[in-house]
Amino acid sequence: MSKKEKILLKASIVFALLLAVTPAVNAMHIMEGYLPASYCVAWGAVSIPFLAAGFITLKKRLEENRKSITLIAMAGAFIFVISSFKIPSVTGSCSHMTGTGLGAILFGPSAVSILGIIVLLFQAVLLAHGGLTTLGANTFSMAVAGPLLSFGVYKLCSRLKVNRKVSVFLAACLGDIFTYCVTSMQLALAYPSESGGVAASAVKFLGVFAPTQLPLAIIEGILTVVIVIGLESYARPELKAIGFLKEAK
Amino acid sequence: MIVVDKLCYRSKLRYVNAGEKFTFSMLTLLFCIVCRSCMLSLAVLLVNSTVTVGKGGIPLRTYIRLMAVPFAFLVMSTLAIIVNISKVPLDAYALPVGAFFITGSKASVLFGVRLIFTAMAAVSCLYFLSLNTTMTDIMWVLDRLHCPKIILELMLLVYRYIFVLMEAASVMLVSQKARLGNKDFKTALRSFGSMGAGLLMIAFKRSGYLYDAMESRCYDGRIRVLEEQQPAKPSEITLILLYELVLLAYTVWRRVA
Numbered sequence: 140m141s142k143k144e145k146i147l148l149k150a151s152i153v154f155a156l157l158l159a160v161t162p163a164v165n166a167m168h169i170m171e172g173y174l175p176a177s178y179c180v181a182w183g184a185v186s187i188p189f190l191a192a193g194f195i196t197l198k199k200r201l202e203e204n205r206k207s208i209t210l211i212a213m214a215g216a217f218i219f220v221i222s223s224f225k226i227p228s229v230t231g232s233c234s235h236m237t238g239t240g241l242g243a244i245l246f247g248p249s250a251v252s253i254l255g256i257i258v259l260l261f262q263a264v265l266l267a268h269g270g271l272t273t274l275g276a277n278t279f280s281m282a283v284a285g286p287l288l289s290f291g292v293y294k295l296c297s298r299l300k301v302n303r304k305v306s307v308f309l310a311a312c313l314g315d316i317f318t319y320c321v322t323s324m325q326l327a328l329a330y331p332s333e334s335g336g337v338a339a340s341a342v343k344f345l346g347v348f349a350p351t352q353l354p355l356a357i358i359e360g361i362l363t364v365v366i367v368i369g370l371e372s373y374a375r376p377e378l379k380a381i382g383f384l385k386e387a388k
Numbered sequence: 389m390i391v392v393d394k395l396c397y398r399s400k401l402r403y404v405n406a407g408e409k410f411t412f413s414m415l416t417l418l419f420c421i422v423c424r425s426c427m428l429s430l431a432v433l434l435v436n437s438t439v440t441v442g443k444g445g446i447p448l449r450t451y452i453r454l455m456a457v458p459f460a461f462l463v464m465s466t467l468a469i470i471v472n473i474s475k476v477p478l479d480a481y482a483l484p485v486g487a488f489f490i491t492g493s494k495a496s497v498l499f500g501v502r503l504i505f506t507a508m509a510a511v512s513c514l515y516f517l518s519l520n521t522t523m524t525d526i527m528w529v530l531d532r533l534h535c536p537k538i539i540l541e542l543m544l545l546v547y548r549y550i551f552v553l554m555e556a557a558s559v560m561l562v563s564q565k566a567r568l569g570n571k572d573f574k575t576a577l578r579s580f581g582s583m584g585a586g587l588l589m590i591a592f593k594r595s596g597y598l599y600d601a602m603e604s605r606c607y608d609g610r611i612r613v614l615e616e617q618q619p620a621k622p623s624e625i626t627l628i629l630l631y632e633l634v635l636l637a638y639t640v641w642r643r644v645a
Contacts, residue, residue, distance in 0.1 A: 147483055170458035172510020173465065173503070176421050198538060205609065209595040209602070212545030213553075217591045219546065220553045221584055223390075224561070227576035241584075257543050261550070264518040264526065265390050267457045271414070271514060272421055326465060333493055334474035343468040358577070365581020370588060377592040 167322045167348060168262065168277050171270025178329045183275025186256075189283045193252035200250070210381070211246070215254040218242050219261055226358060234355050237318065240311035241363045243286035244293050245383050255282020280321040289314030307367045312360030319352040320345065389554050391450065392518050399444040399520045405620040406525035407532065408628060413517040415632045420509045423639040426502055429509035435631075436512035444520045454515060455508070462507055470500040523547050528615055537610065544611060549594070556590050557583060 174182075200207050218238040226236055242251045256278045262268040269277045289310040296306030327341035370378055378384040396402065401409070420432055441448050470492045472478065473485075482491040517526070524547075531540055560583045564570065569579035602611075 143483060168461070170461045170507055170511065171514045172417070172421050172507040173462075174421075175424075176418070179421070194536065194538070201538065201609075206599050208541065209545065209599040210592070212542050213549055213591040213595040213598075215542065215546035216549035216553050217588055219550050220557055220587065223554070224557060224580075226580055227570065227573055253539065253542070254546075257539070257546055260543075261523075261547065263514065264523065265392050267392070267454065267511065267514060267518070270510065272417060272510065326468070330469050332472055333478065333496055334472050334476075334491075339472075340468070343471070344465065347464045347468040361577055362581045362584065365578060366584035366588065369582050369585025373585065374589045374592060377589065380592075 167319055167352060168259075168269030168281070169273040169322060169325065171263070171267070172272060173270075174273050174276055174325070174329050176272075178325070179272045179275055181275075182273075182279050182325065186252075186275055186279045186283055189252050189287075190256060190278070193249040196247075196249040197253055211250060211254065214242060214246055214250070215257055218254060219258045222258070222262070223266065226362065234351065234358075236359050236362060237281060237285065237315060239281055239286045239318075240289040240314040240359065241366060243289040243314065244307060244310055244363075244367075245378075245381060248283075248286045248290040251286040252278075252282050255286065258282075276322075276325050280318050280325060284321045285314040285318035288317040304364050304368070308360040308364045311363035312356045315356035315359050316353070319348060319356070323348065389551065389558070391454070392515075393523065395446055395450065396519050396522050399446060401439075401444045401520040402522065403618050404520070404624070405618050406521050406529050407617075408620050408624055409517060409521050410526070410529045412628045412632075413513045415628075416516075416635065417510055417513040419632070419635040419639050420506055420513065423635075423642055424502055424506050425638075425642055426505045428635065428638055428642075429502075429505035432509040432635075433505075433512050436509070436516045440512075440516050440519050446519050451515070451519075454519075455511060458507070458511060462504060466500045466504055469503065470496050472496075524613070525617075528617060541611060544613070545598075549591075549598075552594065553587060553591055557587050560586055 197211070200211075218241075221238040221241075222235050224235070226234060239251055239255055242254060246254075256274070259269055259274060259277050259282060260271075263270050263274065292313050293306055293310035296309060297303070301309075323341055323344035326344045327337050330340055331337045332340035332343060371384075375384060416432055416436070420429055423429075437451065440446050441451050472491050472493075473488050474491055475488060476491075477484075477489045478491045478493040478496075480492045480494040480497045482489045524544075527540055527543055527547075530543075564579045564583065568575070570576040599607075
């Protein structure tokens with residue numbers, strides 16, 4: 140073995156070990172302190188219109204029916220809890236659901252934007268997933284972009300009369316993948332590569348997180364379908380009450 | 389069930405005025421990410437860890453374990469920053485692979501190291517807040533900062549119900565485990581999914597009960613809770629101010645120099 144080959148071998152062993160002791164792979168929250176201050180502010184500002192829209196819808200919903208406050212709060216707690224449990228995974232590392240796709244399908248993307256920022260705040264403070272300075276960026280990728288896409292895909296599929304299970308799967312899975320792409324873009328914009336700029340950097344971030352995020356997206360899709368099937372068979376009246384089953388009947 | 393939440397109720401700094409703790413951690417966090425220097429980050433990391441472990445009485449082992457939570461993200465993203473694939477080798481290291489090089493420049497390696505320090509210091513600021521301040525106290529601070537009432541109301545309810553739902557969920561998970569619900573991958577997926585569905589049903593039902601209970605206790609759109617807050621001590625305020633001024637001075641000096 141030449142010297143360089145030895146170094147390469149050692150580096151790959153170290154890399155493998157690092158990945159082997161990986162404590163938890165959560166749905167790509169950007170960690171506390173990882174983004175430069177200007178980006179923290181900018182992403183926060185980008186999320187504000189969506190949060191404002193969510194806030195207005197929420198207010199209207201509460202004025203129409205004050206009872207919905209407990210339901211919405213429960214939905215928030217549900218998203219937090221479902222994302223804090225380990226889910227079965229293929230690779231043996233423990234990963235977590237995001238739950239926002241399910242939330243968007245059931246409650247609409249505007250409610251999820253506000254719930255999302257609350258859940259992200261709790262995740263940051265109670266679980267150290269994500270952070271306070273990166274709250275804006277994480278809100279944009281997880282509580283705005285992902286759920287919006289999930290909702291769009293779900294609506295499009297039901298317009299096209301696709302089987303509901305398939306559309307739920309696609310919505311949750313694509314929402315997750317989109318979140319992962321947006322997060323990679325956020326990181327790439329903040330840290331452009333020395334050789335090739337933002338695009339090359341985006342490819343690197345996408346590549347680094349792909350092995351954990353792609354299987355996760357598929358598992359999230361499957362789990363969301365199983366949950367929706369379960370709900371359809373046991374909780375029809377509740378689903379009608381939140382407007383999920385309206386168009387089906 | 390949530391380690392941080394349990395520990396913060398036991399912290400010896402729990403009854404220190406929440407506004408003080410919030411200002412301290414937020415200002416320090418700000419200087420950390422604005423300054424981005426190894427020295428400042430290391431100092432902040434040390435101070436925060438000493439205060440949280442020494443003064444707050446959080447067990448050191450737990451603290452270290454908690455600090456390792458964002459480790460995976462840190463390693464992977466920093467690798468993505470300092471490792472490049474390019475046709476020309478850069479100055480720090482270069483491993484030839486075919487026609488390309490896995491390479492990085494000294495500047496980027498230094499940058500990566502600095503980023504790791506900054507991020508770890510920032511995490512310690514976050515933990516200082518969350519390990520010594522209860523969630524209800526943080527909400528009290530947010531209320532003082534004029535966070536919209538509806539949001540606070542939702543936060544309060546979400547926070548309370550996280551624990552109720554978590555307990556329900558773990559009961560279900562235990563009983564699934566006892567019935568070989570995780571015997572293979574397919575069963576595990578189905579079990580987790582049905583736990584989710586069951587949990588959401590419980591959540592729906594409970595939300596109805598909760599509203600009835602609140603209504604019967606004259607709920608009028610606002611949940612009033614008794615708030616007890618120790619007044620801020622002048623000596624502590626002075627100490628915090630001095631510390632932050634030092635950080636500010638260092639940051640300004642770094643920026644100018």
